[in-house]
Amino acid sequence: MDYHLFKESPFKTLISFHKLIETLDEIAATNVDYRSNYAKALLKEIEPFPEFRTGIEDFNLIHNNETLIKYLLADLFPTALTHNEIKAVTIPFQNFTFNYTERFKKILHNAGTTFDMAIRDFDGNQFYILNCILILNTFYNQHFDFNKPLFYDIPDTNGIMKHYRILYNADFMEIIPTDKATTLTPEDIDLLMDNYDNIDLWKDKFPSESWILKGFGIVSLFDASIESAVSNLKSNLLKSEKNHTDGNQNFETIFRSIFKISDLKVGFIIYNEEDEKFVKPPYDDKKIGSFILHDMQEADCKNLLFGCSLENLLEQNKPFVISNVAKFASTPGNEKLGKHFLGLNIHSCILAPVIKNGKLLGIIELVSAKPRELNSINANNLNLILPYLVDTLERYNNDMQHHIEAIIQREYTAIHPSVYWKFRREALKYFQTNNPNKDYIFKEIVFKEVYPLYGQIDIKGSSEHRNETVKEDLKNQLEALILIFENQNSNSSLVLLEQRKFELQSFYEQLEFPLKADTEQQIQLYIEKEIHPILRNTKTTEIGETLEQNYFESLDEKTGMFYHSRKKFDNAMSIVNKKLASILDKKQVEAQNIFPHYYERFKTDGVEHNLYIGASITPNKDFDSIYLHNLRLWQLQTLCEMELEHHQLKSSLPYELDVTSLILVFSSPISIRFRMDEKRFDVDGTYNARYEVVKKRIDKANIKGTKERITEKEKITIVYSHNTEQTEYLNYIKFLQFKNILEPAVEEFEVEELQGVSGLRAIRVKVINKNKEPDSKNYSYQDLLDELN
Missing domain, CATH: 3.30.450.40 (GAF domain)
Structure with missing residues (x-):
């Protein structure tokens, strides 16, 4: 067995039986014959081993004289109790034990030869400090109470881990200072009392082997398996x-x-x-x-x-x-x-x-x-x-x-962490009322004087793509049905089959024209009510049977229609939206470090986001316009990264989709109010309605005097109203061109008049995407100023 002795100790340990031998000397001098004779005989047996009195440093002496030591310790280890008690001689806190009781021997035997007995959760620092506390209590008459329970974890023959509580008896030990021992002052003791975890301090006050620990200890174990297991369970x-x-x-x-x-x-x-x-x-x-x-x-x-x-x-x-x-x-x-x-x-x-x-x-x-x-x-x-x-x-x-509530809040409501404090404050007022069960009129949650930032990255021509995939699926389904009817058994009702085949061909011809709102529903209802019953109830040729089987296997389980082209489109749309939204969410975490602000995003045929920044949202911090400029630069960089990510993703999509990007600049502060009925924030008052009108219509707007949309694939369009906004964003673009993120060419044009809104202008610039990985580094407004200077 490993002794598992810790390398450092304030003690130089000498195993000695001197106190026990001194007791035998006293018994030998008495007049009680049987006791006196026994003591004299035992003293004569140990006489050749002066180390038993002076101190044993070579532990082999103990192993070579186990029987003699057993006789010497007989009064402390009664034979009548050896099968009941779990006891041995030891050096406290170390894994050196001998003179086991029979029950202790049996426990160790059952644990197996590979088992190494060590105190649970006990390291060298704890060992050192506990020995120092032993010196303080014994030599300096202190009363430091260290009652942390110590355990041995020992498996039994069935492999079940048993837990044994350790108790020490140090009556037969003596602590002696050496020349290396430091004399402690009351101040030193107070310092140690307040610094239990400072091992260097303890080692300074109690240098290694500066004290002698002479004698032996007795370790007693009791089975505390259930109590320890319950304690571990609680932990x-x-x-x-x-x-x-x-x-x-x-x-x-x-x-x-x-x-x-x-x-x-x-x-x-x-x-x-x-x-x-x-x-x-x-x-x-x-x-x-x-x-x-x-x-x-x-x-x-x-x-x-x-x-x-x-x-x-x-x-x-x-x-x-x-x-x-x-x-x-x-x-x-x-x-x-x-x-x-x-x-x-x-x-x-x-x-x-x-x-x-x-x-x-x-x-x-x-x-x-x-x-x-x-x-x-x-x-x-x-x-x-x-x-x-x-x-x-x-x-x-x-x-x-x-x-669950947190998930609902994150996924289904608009209570962003940046504004949560105001909702919480109102809820707290509700609880602080004398009778919260009464009707309580909640105050409206309004944030005034905030600056809005709106951006979107949209799937270009998503409605046209969707209609084309619907038409393609309907055509394929109608072609499959027409082919089945052409292979029907000649014994079937030819008139009915010809009629249905004619109707299917008529629907197919309708699909050569633009799709009407009810065309898909009309064809689907016709197939379900008129065609499928015929296929299930009429006999057909072997070829026809194979065609029918292939046809029904091709139907979507939910809709009962062909869902091949649409599935590719829907999957592609889902992949793009998920990827772009994840980038935006990830970058948003970093953006909150600029200045805490409100953020919300929506997945539609693309990804939209609203940001609101201002002193009312974060009243415990001083707001400055530089935070707004930083956030605008962040927004432009993030859309560049999203554009680039889409370009990298596009070739792997099941259905190729292009995207367009747009930023709406609005420099006048507005107010936003939480709409209780809709459970979301919206702009407040007719004064701010212009911003919402522009936001809802701008992505479909054309360049003034043309039929060309202001948005274009792989380009970012920035819509603004004032010259100061133009100057600010041209500086951002110049900076990102220098960083090799945007192409040199910049387009500037006027935007056609929207309903009640005129005077809008726009800047359009292309993102560099040739053999380029997305640049995830965030440049700050200060970086821009440093570059311009």
């Missing part, structure tokens, strides 16, 4: 999910220690009261499964338990115990559940409800591959741990609700 349950790195293994080890069953496995299911279903816990990193659900993610609780009567579990809220699954399965009514468990090699099990205030939270499953291992007697051990499981599961349910 594990208190850990956050991300700190669980070893899956379900920790829990199974703990439960095996409590139940003393080597093959015990643990499962768990959660009860969803709202849906009346049992579901697996979503602990991906713990991988806690369920033996009841097995490969199902969830199941209706009424049908879950395989028709087996489990009133104790679901109605009486008591554990359901099956000590012998094979015997249980032979009872009528239990076959389904019994066979299910036997198929998983489960031969005994306990299913225990986890209940809080009469409410079922879930079921814990304990199973074993051996019959009778789990039974109604050891099921009582669950009483030790269920209270902690109840609290943990209740906490989990609360956390899950909070996560």
Whole structure:
């Protein structure tokens, strides 16, 4: 066995029996014959070994004289108790022990030859400091209380980890300072008292081997497996999910220690009261499964338990115990559940409800591959741990609700973190009212004097693409049906088939013209009502049968129509939107560092975003116009990166799509108000309506005096009203041209008059995309100023 001695210690250790020998000297001088004679005989036996008095440094002397040492320690290790006590001689806090009791020997033997006994969670620093505290308490008469429980974790013959609490007896030890020992002042002791974790300070006040530890200690162990396992369980349950790195293994080890069953496995299911279903816990990193659900993610609780009567579990809220699954399965009514468990090699099990205030939270499953291992007697051990499981599961349910609310807020509402504080303040006022149950008039959430930034990257010609794919799918479907009718059995009603074939060809000819609003629905309804019944109820040739089979296999399950071209388009649209939105969201996290601002984005036929920045959104920070300029430069850079990402992505799309990009510049501050009915922010008041009108119509606008759209593929269009905005953005463009992000050519033109809005102008510039990876570096407004200067 390794001694596992720590390299550094304030002690020079001398194992000595001098105190015990001095007691023998006193007994030898008494008049009690049997005691005196025994002591004299023992003293004579140890006489050749003066090291027993002066101190043993060579531990081989101990191993070579085990029997003599056993006689010397006989009064401290009574033979009558050797099979009961777990005791040995030791050096405190170190892994050097000898003179074991028989029970201790048996425990170590069962652990195996590869087992190395070491104190749990105990390192060299702790060892050093504990020895220093021993000196303070013994030599300096201090009373520092260090009651951290120390444990040995020792496996038994079945591989079950047993936990033994360590107790030390230091009555036979003596602490002696050497010349290297530092004399401590009261101030030194106070300093040590306030710096437990400062190992360098402790080593400075107690240099290595500056004290002598002479004598021996006695270590006594008691089996605290259940108490320790419960404590470990509490610690594990208190850990956050991300700190669980070893899956379900920790829990199974703990439960095996409590139940003393080597093959015990643990499962768990959660009860969803709202849906009346049992579901697996979503602990991906713990991988806690369920033996009841097995490969199902969830199941209706009424049908879950395989028709087996489990009133104790679901109605009486008591554990359901099956000590012998094979015997249980032979009872009528239990076959389904019994066979299910036997198929998983489960031969005994306990299913225990986890209940809080009469409410079922879930079921814990304990199973074993051996019959009778789990039974109604050891099921009582669950009483030790269920209270902690109840609290943990209740906490989990609360956390899950909070996560669900957070997801809803993130995905379905417009309450961005930048403005959350104002909603929270209003909600807090509601709770602070004397009677929050009464009708409370919530104040409107308004942010005044904020600067808007709007941008979009849109799928070019998405409506035309969608119509073309619809027409292509309809044509292909009609062609397939016409071919089937041409191969129908001649014994069928020729008049009806010819009529239907004529109607199909008429629909096909309609598709040569622009698609009308109801054309798709009209054709779909005709095929479902008139064509499909004929195909299913008429006989056909072998070729026709193959054509019909191929046709029906080509139909989409949901619509009953061909969905090939449209699927490619929809998939391409989804890929583009997802990619562009993810870039925008990722860059937005960085943009919040410029100055906290409101952000929202929408996926339509592309990705739109709204930003609002101003002092009212972040009142605890001083707002300056430089933050607005920084955010505008960030927005332009981000659209450049999104354009470039799309260019890299385009060739791999199932349906080729182009995009156009647009920025709307609006320098006048506006107010935004949270619309309670729509659960989103919108501009407030008629004064700010001009901004919304422009935003909704601008992407469809043409260059003044032409039929050309202001947006063009692979180019960014910046729409503005004032000369100062023009100068600002031309500087941004010049800077990004210098950084090799934008091409040199810049177009400037007027925008056609929109409804009630005139005087808009625009700048258009192309993003460099030839053999270029996206530049994810964010340049700041200061970078631009430095470059211009």
